[in-house]
Amino acid sequence: MEVWVLIALAGIAVLSSLGVLLSKDNFYSSLYMSATLIFVASIYAIFNLQPVFVLIVFIFVGAIGIVTVAVAATYRSDPESQFSKPWAVLVVITAAVVGFAIYSYKMLNPNLSSSLIKFELINFMAQPEYLILVLSLVALVVLLLLSVLKMVAGGTED
Amino acid sequence: MVAIDMTTASIIYVTSFVILLIGYLTAISSKDVIRLLISLEMMFGAVFLALIPLFSVAILANAAFGIAIVTIFTSSGELLILIAAIGILDRQKKDIHTNVIKIGGDRV
Numbered sequence: 001m002e003v004w005v006l007i008a009l010a011g012i013a014v015l016s017s018l019g020v021l022l023s024k025d026n027f028y029s030s031l032y033m034s035a036t037l038i039f040v041a042s043i044y045a046i047f048n049l050q051p052v053f054v055l056i057v058f059i060f061v062g063a064i065g066i067v068t069v070a071v072a073a074t075y076r077s078d079p080e081s082q083f084s085k086p087w088a089v090l091v092v093i094t095a096a097v098v099g100f101a102i103y104s105y106k107m108l109n110p111n112l113s114s115s116l117i118k119f120e121l122i123n124f125m126a127q128p129e130y131l132i133l134v135l136s137l138v139a140l141v142v143l144l145l146l147s148v149l150k151m152v153a154g155g156t157e158d
Numbered sequence: 159m160v161a162i163d164m165t166t167a168s169i170i171y172v173t174s175f176v177i178l179l180i181g182y183l184t185a186i187s188s189k190d191v192i193r194l195l196i197s198l199e200m201m202f203g204a205v206f207l208a209l210i211p212l213f214s215v216a217i218l219a220n221a222a223f224g225i226a227i228v229t230i231f232t233s234s235g236e237l238l239i240l241i242a243a244i245g246i247l248d249r250q251k252k253d254i255h256t257n258v259i260k261i262g263g264d265r266v
Contacts, residue, residue: 010173084187
């Protein structure tokens with residue numbers, strides 16, 4: 001059952017990422033990108049990794065993704081196709097080579113399919129070093145935000 | 159407790175790879191910096207997806223969570239800088255397109 005849910009979520013994520021590529025307007029493209037990231041986060045959720053789901057949805061989609069949508073809506077111009085066919089051929093060839101490599105690895109090592117590996121997210125928040133890591137990263141983002149504000153304000157003075 | 163087998167891990171890796179390639183193709187085909195920003199976010203999404211099997215190794219679970227947090231925060235910081243750079247580029251050059259590059263009067 002869970003495998004089918006995973007396949008469905010992965011399929012929708014791939015389809016919305018194709019929407020990013022094929023959409024002409026940057027605004028719709030950024031909306032498709034946000035949908036892709038939310039589906040990627042929901043794959044974390046079905047593996048019972050809700051903390052990472054919350055981080056991706058709140059920080060990555062909620063902050064950066066929404067700013068991207070806002071920037072794309074601000075600089076909205078005449079839609080123009082941004083899809084390169086020669087590069088698409090090369091990308092499809094690369095995908096076929098890597099896909100065959102993954103398939104052949106599984107065929108040559110049939111015993112691997114029977115080995116189950118379990119998730120164990122134990123006592124993460126009880127470890128003080130990780131709390132310090134999270135605090136320092138939050139401080140890093142705040143400092144980045146301040147320096148970005150200073151950069152943009154400096155551009156205004158010129 | 160959720161367990162994953164090799165089939166599930168393969169589905170995750172293949173999905174991650176497909177999203178990464180679509181991100182690359184979007185970046186190569188992009189004609190303005192906003193499309194470039196969107197493609198970078200897609201590539202980071204693929205990286206997040208590729209981290210999931212790391213959680214399945216018991217002794218690496220906490221480290222995987224740490225790696226996920228570092229990845230999310232640093233990629234957010236990078237994209238924040240790129241968004242500021244787009245604003246500054248538009249203010250200085252009055253253009254956000256990347257298909258024409260002008261250097262000293264020459265057009266590449």
